[in-house]
Amino acid sequence: MTPPTLSVLDLVPVRSDQTSADALAATLSLARSADELGYRRYWVAEHHNMPAVAATNPPVLIAMLAAATRRIRLGSGGVMLPNHAPLVVAEQFALLEAAFPGRIDLGIGRAPGTDPVTSFALRHGAGGVGEDAVARFPQYVDDVAAMMAPDGVTVSVQGRSQALRATPAAASVPTLWLLGSSDYSARLAAERGLPYVFAHHFSGQGTAEALALYRESFRPSEVLDAPRTFLTVNAAVAPTLEEAQRLALPHLQMMLALRTGQPLGPQRLVEEAEEVGIAEEQRPLVEAMSRRWVIGDAETARARIADLAAQHDVDEVMVHPVGSAYVGTDPSGSPAREQTLRLLAS
Template structure:
């Protein structure tokens, strides 16, 4: 169930879910690898989920970037996006996100310019500041031994935007960098990807606001600054040529079943995976029975306390209660869109959750 969040915006929220207009629904998928499957199986499952999301009329389908994790097959968002966009018909496909510390801006700009040329009007570029992996792998991925500092990330983000023709001197208060004056992303743009800044802190929220771009808050794994970040983004937003008013998305981890007990049972593998990530005991995602045994053995232990104190949130419940909790989250954060993620042992559970949610999200 979700953690309770004090809401400084509560007074602006609709008085009840029925009084609110439902915001668009989208999907984030990590391509989880099961303990009896392969990375190929995981990527094919992500393709199946994307097709289901397309069929169900969802707005976006995003894939993550994680490295050196046995439980996650999604390492190269641009490659996977190309496949998923070609495998679907109308849904927007994007990154949740590309981890900018791992890539030169020119590479990011050219990858997404090409994706947009191939699938015009359907590509999202979500950019993140974290490396998406452990420190040793991050060091192997990065282009310098020091990585990106606090000042480097905004500059490189501006370079990506500039390469895509989305930042101008009058908006940023600074002339384009020599890099942007020298290079442009190719293929030559007929249209441009929709750019989002992702984050789980007020830093990313304020940077997105200053640049006048869309902002997505990762509430599903970092709920500690949700309200502050969403409020800061709206309060400090500066209009740009691409975006006249703030536009924010909130994410949530959601697993839906016929009963509370069944939903918690199906959510067990994701809880064990989350604990594995925090304790450095990485491995493929286990089946629900095995996960239940692991969680039972944790009762009364220090690791149970670690699990209870993880900063993310998860909604594992029935359809009606899930819709109520999600609408409450949207109301409190004033989000314009909702991004749902579900790490489950099998894709059938993820598809079933989407089908139940879409039927009720009216």
């Protein structure tokens, strides 16, 4: 079996010992490591008003990371399109593609990526995109793709027609991906003939069904003549299973809080997480989550990723490195996350 190509998903986690500046420095270091280790692509997410996540603005992060790396593809996993005017997204990614041609992916999602209050502030607080942004998602996807193309689109307003382009003279366009954790985006991606990724790292359930729906319903397009997808998975890899489990515990606790509606805080350090532990009644949920993750030593983890790739018939796996850090770690680094990438690539 040929090992799958590896990529990286980064939410830019903020630990209890870090400032936002520290978290960004750690992400820069992680991206450089992924670039040097031969990972295919490096995607950053969009989440707002969360104490443990600094990935609020994918285009800004992508520009920063692209300037600090040499060959790896940079992208969004993803831009939450209902939060933004389509023209703004098209302009941002057209500029990124112009600056770093052939290295930019635009992953687009439909979810808000935040709580209802913050979502309202994003969409309406400063003349946002309106209450029907989610309902108009398919049209917005089409608009972004068209405006990034060299010919742009023609828009008619009050009887006047005018050409509208995201950038004056595009020589290439970013690769557009649709992302989702339900069958909605799978159907839309298949209908539009676009690449598609299911959020296996977040949901862990319904992956096979969503990918099957996408493949069975796919219609070839000018962009793509056959279905194109990959798998995302949470991973903590260390020299031993015991250490990998310790490093994964803080993120497991954070996901447990998210799933059970508990208050969220910065990601705990390993020793802080061990002091809190897992309540006995919550242990089955945590164990069910961890079984869908890749946690272990290098050999076991690589075999698990190969099995997942074969199970879901993909040749690429995007790893979300979730390991936290020990007390006394340099705040500007994330050695456990870098260790996961290094051990998987070796």
